Each structure stands twice: as structure tokens, then as C-alpha cells.
Amino acid sequence: MRKMQATFIVNGVRYDTLVDTHALLVEVLRDELGYGGVHESCGSGDCGACTVLVDGIPILSCVTLAVTVRDREITTIEGLAKGNTLDPLQKSFMEKGALQCGYCTPGMILTAKGLLNKNPNPTSQEIKDGLAGNLCRCTGYKKILEAVTDAAKGGE
Amino acid sequence: MQNELKVVGKRFPLKESYDKVTGKAEYCTTVSLPGMLVGKVLRSPHAHARILKIDASKAEAIPGVKAVVTGKDVPQKIFTINVMTYQLPDGEPQDMFLFGDEVRYVGEPVAAVAAVNEEVARAALAAIDVAYEVLPAVFDIEAAVQEGAPQVHGNVPGNVPVPPTPVFCYGDAEKGFGESDAVVEGVYSTSKQIQAGLENACSVADYRNGRLTVWSQIQLPHMAKRMLAYMFDLTESAVRVIQPYAGCGFGAGTDLCAEHISAALTIKAGAPVKTKFYRNEDFANRITREHIAKIHMKLGLKQDGTPKALQARYTGDAGAYVCKMASGCGVSLASNITEYEFESMHQEIEVIYTNHLACGAMRGFGGMQSSFVRETLVDEACAKIGMDPVLFRKKYHRGVGGLGWFPSTAISSCGLDECLDVGAEKIGWKDKWGKMISDGPIKRGVGVAAMGWLSGAQPMLLEHSNATLKFNEDGGCSLIVSPGNLGQGIAGSLAQIAAEALGIDYDDINVLLGDTDVTGFDIGTHASRGCYCIGLAVQKAAGMAREKFLARAAAKLEVNPEDLEMKDKKIFVTAEPEKTVNYKDIAFDLIYNYEKNCEQLVVHATVEPTDFAPPWQAGFAEIEVDTETGVVKVVKWITVHDIGKAINPTIVEGQLEGGTAQGIGFALFEDPIISPENGAMLTDGFDKYKIPTILDMPEHETILVELGDPTGPFGAKSVGESGLFLQAPAIANAIYDAVGVRMRDVPMTPEKVLAALKAKTDNPDN
Numbered sequence: 001m002r003k004m005q006a007t008f009i010v011n012g013v014r015y016d017t018l019v020d021t022h023a024l025l026v027e028v029l030r031d032e033l034g035y036g037g038v039h040e041s042c043g044s045g046d047c048g049a050c051t052v053l054v055d056g057i058p059i060l061s062c063v064t065l066a067v068t069v070r071d072r073e074i075t076t077i078e079g080l081a082k083g084n085t086l087d088p089l090q091k092s093f094m095e096k097g098a099l100q101c102g103y104c105t106p107g108m109i110l111t112a113k114g115l116l117n118k119n120p121n122p123t124s125q126e127i128k129d130g131l132a133g134n135l136c137r138c139t140g141y142k143k144i145l146e147a148v149t150d151a152a153k154g155g156e
Numbered sequence: 157m158q159n160e161l162k163v164v165g166k167r168f169p170l171k172e173s174y175d176k177v178t179g180k181a182e183y184c185t186t187v188s189l190p191g192m193l194v195g196k197v198l199r200s201p202h203a204h205a206r207i208l209k210i211d212a213s214k215a216e217a218i219p220g221v222k223a224v225v226t227g228k229d230v231p232q233k234i235f236t237i238n239v240m241t242y243q244l245p246d247g248e249p250q251d252m253f254l255f256g257d258e259v260r261y262v263g264e265p266v267a268a269v270a271a272v273n274e275e276v277a278r279a280a281l282a283a284i285d286v287a288y289e290v291l292p293a294v295f296d297i298e299a300a301v302q303e304g305a306p307q308v309h310g311n312v313p314g315n316v317p318v319p320p321t322p323v324f325c326y327g328d329a330e331k332g333f334g335e336s337d338a339v340v341e342g343v344y345s346t347s348k349q350i351q352a353g354l355e356n357a358c359s360v361a362d363y364r365n366g367r368l369t370v371w372s373q374i375q376l377p378h379m380a381k382r383m384l385a386y387m388f389d390l391t392e393s394a395v396r397v398i399q400p401y402a403g404c405g406f407g408a409g410t411d412l413c414a415e416h417i418s419a420a421l422t423i424k425a426g427a428p429v430k431t432k433f434y435r436n437e438d439f440a441n442r443i444t445r446e447h448i449a450k451i452h453m454k455l456g457l458k459q460d461g462t463p464k465a466l467q468a469r470y471t472g473d474a475g476a477y478v479c480k481m482a483s484g485c486g487v488s489l490a491s492n493i494t495e496y497e498f499e500s501m502h503q504e505i506e507v508i509y510t511n512h513l514a515c516g517a518m519r520g521f522g523g524m525q526s527s528f529v530r531e532t533l534v535d536e537a538c539a540k541i542g543m544d545p546v547l548f549r550k551k552y553h554r555g556v557g558g559l560g561w562f563p564s565t566a567i568s569s570c571g572l573d574e575c576l577d578v579g580a581e582k583i584g585w586k587d588k589w590g591k592m593i594s595d596g597p598i599k600r601g602v603g604v605a606a607m608g609w610l611s612g613a614q615p616m617l618l619e620h621s622n623a624t625l626k627f628n629e630d631g632g633c634s635l636i637v638s639p640g641n642l643g644q645g646i647a648g649s650l651a652q653i654a655a656e657a658l659g660i661d662y663d664d665i666n667v668l669l670g671d672t673d674v675t676g677f678d679i680g681t682h683a684s685r686g687c688y689c690i691g692l693a694v695q696k697a698a699g700m701a702r703e704k705f706l707a708r709a710a711a712k713l714e715v716n717p718e719d720l721e722m723k724d725k726k727i728f729v730t731a732e733p734e735k736t737v738n739y740k741d742i743a744f745d746l747i748y749n750y751e752k753n754c755e756q757l758v759v760h761a762t763v764e765p766t767d768f769a770p771p772w773q774a775g776f777a778e779i780e781v782d783t784e785t786g787v788v789k790v791v792k793w794i795t796v797h798d799i800g801k802a803i804n805p806t807i808v809e810g811q812l813e814g815g816t817a818q819g820i821g822f823a824l825f826e827d828p829i830i831s832p833e834n835g836a837m838l839t840d841g842f843d844k845y846k847i848p849t850i851l852d853m854p855e856h857e858t859i860l861v862e863l864g865d866p867t868g869p870f871g872a873k874s875v876g877e878s879g880l881f882l883q884a885p886a887i888a889n890a891i892y893d894a895v896g897v898r899m900r901d902v903p904m905t906p907e908k909v910l911a912a913l914k915a916k917t918d919n920p921d922n
Binding site: 030035036037038039040041042043044046047049076077078080081086090093094095096097099100101102103104105106109128129131132133134135136137138139140141142143144145 | 167169170172173174175176177178179180181182183185186188351352353354355356401402403404405406434435642643644645806807809810812813814815816817818841842843847848849850851853856879
């Protein structure tokens with residue numbers, strides 16, 4: 001088992017680590033660095049639950065080798081709020097009731113964040129296309145669509 | 157009264173939503189304890205085999221392996237993972253052994269290991285030698301009952317744990333059919349739908365100093381505690397079940413998944429153990445929807461629609477163990493009783509063993525199968541007598557005082573007429589039904605279906621719920637209850653009921669749940685019971701607390717308690733409203749009374765509800781059928797739900813909208829494929845078992861009808877399971893409207909639709 005020195009920048013904090021070269025990003029974030037908001041479900045890139053942002057772009061941490069994103073800016077759900085001030089997406093997910101069990105929520109919010117980073121005023125269809133890789137078993141997606149639409153409007 | 161409601165009926169965010177949007181919410185999969193080991197399960201590769209020998213010595217010798225458990229390490233007691241068994245005096249059938257000497261489906265646990273990390277645990281699994289004597293197996297309910305079929309359980313000859321048994325029959329169905337003008341019948345099949353919550357099955361267990369603590373996704377924590385105590389020869393008081401937030405549910409949490417395995421491992425290893433299933437293990441080994449594999453139903457109507465007779469048989473493919481198969485079939489036929497005023501009914505259930513994965517419960521337990529079959533057959537009967545199916549439903553559904561879902565029950569409220577009227581208007585029924593003609597390959601149709609369900613399984617099951625309120629010095633309080641913790645919004649809804657009843661604010665109430673050491677007994681979350689049944693306990697507890705506040709205020713104001721009112725955090729003399737004392741001051745005085753009159757106010761209420769308060773619903777689908785590909789596209793879906801009173805409309809809508817997604821999946825494409833060779837679940841990932849994505853959702857709308865129920869807390873009835881009953885029948889009826897074929901199997905995949913279209917072309921008279 002090979003290990004290597006790697007620096008991860010997570011939510012603005014630098015971590016100098018010695019990691020297995022074959023470790024997945026989800027494992028490093030969750031098990032080594034303690035970011036419990038990174039949720040793994042399928043382990044094969046089918047559900048989107050483990051999504052995190054790398055340099056503002058959503059990626060699937062369950063199918064990403066950790067060392068491939070060393071020295072990059074990683075954002076997990078824990079890094080989205082500024083202190084006690086929630087991101088507009090977090091606020092709108094709460095207010096619109098866009099979550100139930102909440103297991104898909106971190107990945108869903110971060111995917112939406114990535115979408116809004118790229119396209120601050122998406123159409124309804126663009127939001128749907130952007131979230132198509134994130135499965136939710138609870139909500140039927142209606143309130144998720146409303147929440148993202150609402151957060152995008154607030155950001156105008 | 158309803159105009160005055162200040163908290164009930166308002167759209168508050170879920171109590172847990174802050175934790176969930178910030179990543180702070182703890183789930184079983186995120187629980188981390190010092191020294192925690194990784195548990196893994198060794199599973200049978202055979203559908204049926206006797207275990208001759210297990211040699212774990214090589215596994216145990218691997219550095220980092222802390223425990224290997226086999227049948228020798230756990231008491232060999234007959235049990236069931238179906239902890240709901242304790243809700244019936246004689247229980248549901250128990251037919252399992254943990255790591256027993258015979259395996260009966262591919263994937264059955266044979267042994268388990270606990271190791272310092274995942275890699276070591278996997279190496280240990282690979283190092284366990286198991287000698288099997290492979291036995292013949294059977295994978296089909298028809299084959300299983302043939303003479304000479306392989307025997308799944310040696311002590312149940314013929315593989316029939318429940319032979320055809322008539323249940324809740326009334327009237328003379330044969331006579332009813334004789335007097336009918338139209339008789340329709342069909343044989344239907346429904347799927348073993350997978351709950352497919354996003355969080356994989358997982359549990360953590362920690363045995364120390366004689367006590368077993370288990371972190372579980374269970375929906376019935378107190379009964380899980382009892383089963384674990386029984387299985388491991390512990391007292392109930394030596395077992396504690398903690399429920400972090402569960403990222404899965406929909407009935408999956410009514411059975412143990414990995415709790416007993418983690419428990420066996422921690423007891424041997426002496427360290428905490430987390431056992432988390434991989435996604436393929438979750439899909440292939442966590443027990444699924446009750447699989448009512450075959451339903452034969454016959455209906456008879458008079459020419460004017462009068463429902464004369466209903467006859468049905470529900471045959472359950474239990475798989476290797478009975479679990480909830482008998483109760484699933486029973487609930488299915490019972491829910492047929494609620495809907496229409498049939499003059500006679502003869503219904504039977506039957507359960508057959510096969511070497512499939514057993515089935516448990518999924519949201520809409522039994523009702524999915526009854527609504528799909530009954531509602532499509534009603535549509536067929538209406539076509540035969542030339543009656544508008546919306547009109548039939550309005551005319552012949554049962555109403556207040558009518559027979560409920562169980563003998564001796566009566567319907568307490570019914571808003572189905574309103575549901576049907578509103579939905580028909582919204583979908584444009586009058587202009588569209590039977591009228592959307594097209595020459596091209598794409599045909600359009602509309603369909604309707606209706607149902608009445610229940611708010612808790614009264615009076616069939618033990619229905620014991622509790623609520624405790626503990627007050628702080630500022631008048632805020634802890635509400636201690638024990639539902640499942642699935643994200644269904646129950647904590648907030650119960651807080652709204654308590655706040656309303658006490659005249660305080662939503663934020664004044666902190667809800668504590670999820671720890672059997674703290675909470676009073678509850679049968680938990682299932683059968684759409686949480687808000688209604690536990691809500692009644694909360695309302696009762698709040699009433700008792702109110703009495704206490706009034707008594708203390710009466711002493712201060714030197715009046716009688718009955719002269720007082722409590723509202724908006726003030727207690728005042730009804731006749732002299734200026735004579736008042738603050739609610740908060742009384743709360744403070746209870747804790748900080750310097751005249752030796754302190755009292756920590758803790759009130760506790762037990763309820764055993766007796767009514768079943770049926771919610772009603774109409775569902776309308778507008779669809780397109782591509783006659784060249786067989787693809788059915790839902791263009792629009794409307795749910796109109798009689799909720800009685802929505803404690804929190806956002807939560808109620810959320811339940812229904814989520815149900816719509818699961819119902820469309822059930823109807824059209826969620827297709828569990830089971831190997832005919834070895835009975836294994838082949839659709840063991842989200843790449844193979846497709847649940848709806850945001851792009852699969854049609855335009856859909858949820859409308860609530862709120863007429864109040866006289867028995868419910870603030871008039872509320874249930875919604876938890878109601879969202880997904882009607883998509884399959886309404887879509888099937890819409891397919892008939894569009895292309896004139898009757899679909900009798902779900903999911904209604906393009907292959908099946910094409911086959912039905914071809915059969916119609918080949919044989920136009922059928």
C-alpha cells in the first residue's frame with residue numbers, strides 16, 4: 001500500500017497529510033478529516049450524495065482519488081455557511097421544505113451551488129438538468145426546484 | 157376554532173433542517189466512536205444449502221481481526237427481524253435463526269467479522285472457509301406448491317406457511333355476482349419494490365459493562381430493543397436503542413437490518429462495531445416491499461353502478477421467511493373494505509415460501525396492491541356499464557359512519573367528494589376523458605383513482621403511544637416522544653400540536669427523541685400513525701400541563717382554576733381579563749420558588765387510540781402513450797388529499813410530492829429483477845434499479861382538502877403513506893383511455909405496454 005504526502009485545502013483550512021494513494025476523496029474527507037457532512041451512498045457515481053466542490057465545480061467524491069485534488073480548493077457542506085450566516089441555498093432549502101431525510105441534501109445543495117456559480121440565473125429546465133445526477137428518494141424534487149429557483153432569484 | 161389557530165397550520169421549517177443543511181446531522185453512517193471496528197457480513201452464495209462446517213481459524217489469525225461470529229457464538233433462538241411481531245398478542249410468524257445451520261436465499265448471513273479497518277475485514281471474510289451441502293431451491297410461487305417441490309423450511313410441508321384463509325368476509329358474494337349486470341375479473345401482479353433510501357443500511361453497537369447500546373435506523377425503537385434483548389439473552393433494560401437521523405425509511409426501518417449483526421460482533425469483540433452495507437448489499441439483502449405476487453380479483457356491479465360483490469385472493473411470495481407477508485396481504489384486503497359500499501365481499505390471503513430474499517414493508521403497505529387492482533378493475537366495470545368513473549366513485553364510496561377497514565371500525569370523516577371534484581376540475585376531466593383522439597403514434601389519455609387509508613392500524617395492533625413534556629423556568633419545554641427519525645417532519649408537527657395546545661410558540665419547544673433510555677414506550681412510526689397517534693398523546697400531555705399551570709395561577713390570583721383561561725402566554729380570569737399573570741412567571745415560580753413550593757413540572761400522557769381516521773384521496777393522471785415504443789409519459793399528475801387538518805402544510809405537501817415520485821416509479825419503471833436461476837436480486841444498484849430523477853418528474857400538483865376529523869389532533873389525519881397509492885391505477889386507467897388496453901402488471905414498462913398493444917391488434921375482440 002503506497003502512501004504519499006498531500007495537502008488538502010478544505011473549506012479554507014490546509015491539511016498536510018500522509019494518505020494512501022488509492023484512497024477516495026470521500027474517505028479522506030469523512031474518515032481522516034472528519035467532515036461527516038460528506039455522505040456516501042452508492043459508491044459508484046450514480047446518486048450524487050457525496051458531491052463536493054473542487055474549485056467551485058461539483059465532483060463526485062466517491063469516485064475521485066483524493067490525491068488528484070490535492071492543493072485544490074475543496075468545499076464541503078460544512079464550509080458553505082459563513083459562521084452562523086447560512087448560504088442563500090441553505091436558507092431556501094430550509095424555508096421551502098426542500099429536504100426530508102436530508103441524506104442527499106449536502107450533495108444536492110453543493111451541486112446547486114456549482115450550478116449557480118456557473119449560471120446565476122438558470123431557467124427551470126437548466127436547474128433540472130443541473131440536478132439530474134442527484135437522487136432524492138423523499139421529496140419528489142418539487143420543493144428542491146422551488147428552493148434553488150428562490151435562492152437564484154435572491155442572488156440577483 | 158380553526159380561525160384562532162396560531163401555530164397549527166403554519167409552514168415552519170423542519171426542526172432538524174438546520175442540522176441537515178449544514179452537514180451537522182448525525183446518521184448511523186456518520187456515527188464514530190473511539191476504537192470503533194468495521195463489521196462485515198459473510199453471505200451465502202447459495203439459494204438453499206446446509207452449512208456443514210465453518211472454519212474461521214485463518215480469518216481469526218489475520219492481524220487486526222477482532223472477532224469472527226458464527227452460529228456458535230450467538231444463542232440459536234428462533235426469531236424474526238420483523239420487530240412489529242410484538243404488536244400482535246400472538247405475534248407474526250418467527251422463522252429465522254441468526255447464522256443458523258441452513259441458508260435459504262442468496263445473501264443470507266452466514267458469519268460476520270469485526271476488524272480494525274475495511275480492508276482487513278474484507279480479507280477476513282475471504283479467509284473464512286464454509287462447507288455447504290447445496291440443497292434444491294425454488295424460485296416461483298406456482299412451482300413451490302407443486303407436489304415434490306423443494307422444501308424451503310423442513311417443518312412447513314408444501315411451502316405454505318399461510319394456506320388460503322378467508323378474512324373479514326361479509327354478505328353472500330356468489331349471490332351478489334348472480335345479481336350483477338356486469339362482472340369483471342383479472343389476475344394481476346405487483347412488484348417487490350425496493351425502498352431505496354439514500355443512506356445504506358447501517359448500525360453501530362457497543363457492548364460494555366453488561367449493557368448493549370445500538371445506533372439504529374429503526375422506525376420502532378422500543379420493539380427493536382425487546383427483540384435484541386431476547387436474541388442475546390439480555391434484559392430489556394440492558395439494551396438501549398439510539399436513533400440518529402435515518403437517511404432511509406419508507407418501511408425499511410420496520411425490520412432489523414444490521415443491528416443484530418453489530419450486536420453479535422460487539423459482544424464478542426468488546427469494542428464498538430459499525431456494520432454498514434455496501435449499496436449492492438443494501439439492494440440485494442435488505443428486505444423489500446411486501447411482495448403480493450399475484451392478485452385475483454372479481455367485481456360485480458348493477459347497471460346503475462350499485463356495487464354488489466367483490467371477491468379477491470392475495471398470494472404473497474414471502475421469500476425465505478414470512479416476516480410481514482401475511483400482514484401485508486391482510487392489510488391489502490382490509491383496505492378494500494374502506495373504499496366502496498360493496499354489498500358482499502369474500503377475500504382470502506395466502507402466503508408461499510420460495511428461496512427469494514424475504515420481504516418486509518414499504519410505504520403504502522398492502523394498500524399499493526389493493527388500490528392498483530381494485531381501482532383498475534372498477535374502471536373496467538364502469539366502462540362495461542357505461543358510467544363515468546368519477547361519478548361512480550362519488551356515488552358509491554363509503555362515508556361517515558360506514559364500515560372502515562376492519563370489522564367494528566367506523567369512518568369518522570370523509571372528504572372524498574371534494575377531492576374528486578377538485579381533481580376532476582384541475583385535470584379537465586369533462587373535456588378530456590374519452591375525448592383526446594389523435595391520429596399520430598402518440599395517444600393521450602386521462603385516468604382517475606381513489607382511496608381511503610388509515611391513521612394508524614387501530615384496532616388491529618397494539619397502539620400504545622406516549623408523550624412527556626418537561627418544562628423549563630422560562631416556560632419553554634422539552635417534548636419527549638419516540639417516533640421513527642426519518643425526516644418525515646414528525647418532530648416539528650408534534651411541537652406544533654404541543655405549542656398550539658399550550659398557547660406558546662413553535663420555538664419554545666425542543667423535541668427529544670431517538671433514545672429508548674429517555675423516551676417512553678411507543679410502537680413507533682409505521683401505518684401512517686405518527687402525527688395522528690403520537691399527536692393525540694402530545695395533545696393530551698399538553699392539556700394536563702395546562703391544568704397544572706392554571707392551578708398554580710389560580711392560587712396566585714386567588715380564584716378557581718376553572719375561572720381561568722390561558723392564551724398567548726398569559727393566564728387571566730375569563731370574566732375579568734385584566735386580572736392576569738404571565739405564563740412565564742408561573743413557569744419561573746415552579747422552578748425558583750423561594751418559599752419551599754418548587755415543582756419540576758413533568759407531565760406524561762399515554763394514549764391507545766381507537767379510531768383509525770381515514771384520509772381520503774383522489775389522483776388524476778394525464779399521460780401519453782407512444783404506440784411505437786410503448787413508452788408511457790406522465791404529462792400531469794394531480795393529488796387531492798383529504799388530510800383533515802394540515803398541522804404543517806409544507807410537510808404534508810412534501811410527503812405527497814415524494815409519494816408521487818415513488819408512485820410513478822412503482823407504476824412505470826422501478827423494476828426489481830430477480831434471477832430465475834438462483835433467486836438473487838440482480839438490480840442491486842441505482843444504475844440498475846432506476847428511481848425517479850428530477851427529470852423523470854412530470855408537472856405535478858398537490859391540493860389539500862381540510863374539513864377536519866373529529867378524532868384527530870386539531871382535526872388532523874394521516875399523510876405518511878398516502879402519496880403513492882394512486883399513480884399506478886390512475887396511469888393504468890389513463891393508458892386504457894389512450895389506447896384501449898388494460899395493464900395488469902406493474903411496473904408498466906414499455907415492453908409490457910407494447911405486448912398489450914400487440915395482443916390487442918392480434919385479437920381485437922379481447
